[in-house]
Amino acid sequence: MNQTLAIIKPDATAGGKAGLILAQLESAGFTLRAARMLTMTRAQAGSFYAVHRERPFYDSLVAFMTSGPCIPMVLEGSAAVPRLREVIGATDPAEAAEGTVRRLHAESKERNAIHGSDSDENARREIAFFFSGAERLG
DSSP states (O other): OEEEEEEEOHHHHHTTOHHHHHHHHHHTTOEEEEEOOBOOOHHHHHHHTGGGTTSTTHHHHHHHHTSSOBEEEEEEETTHHHHHHHHHOOSSTTTSOTTSHHHHHOOSSSSOSEEEOSSHHHHHHHHHHHOOGGGOOO
């Protein structure tokens, strides 16, 4: 069992889809180990997405992620990172497989309902960004 980070993004929280997404993640076999709701500041979002700083979508991503509440969470499961990526689907909901979180709940490639860590290394870094060890179960 290992852990990964997911963030239910502002579009999904504003659309009343957070509970549905969490239920889908739990149904897929993940165990929730930590969660909180917050509205990220520009500095927080900028730091979290710093890896994308030179990409053309960086400013709009930061603006979107600071537009309302999001729900970062630590999920635990077998092969957590690749399994979560499978469950959430492709970044573009039009390309996401049937039944995935993004196919069911995302509005567009940018407003895509959920973030998931893309590697074990990034999962560890991203979890530490939002949660101290004392805030995580398991």
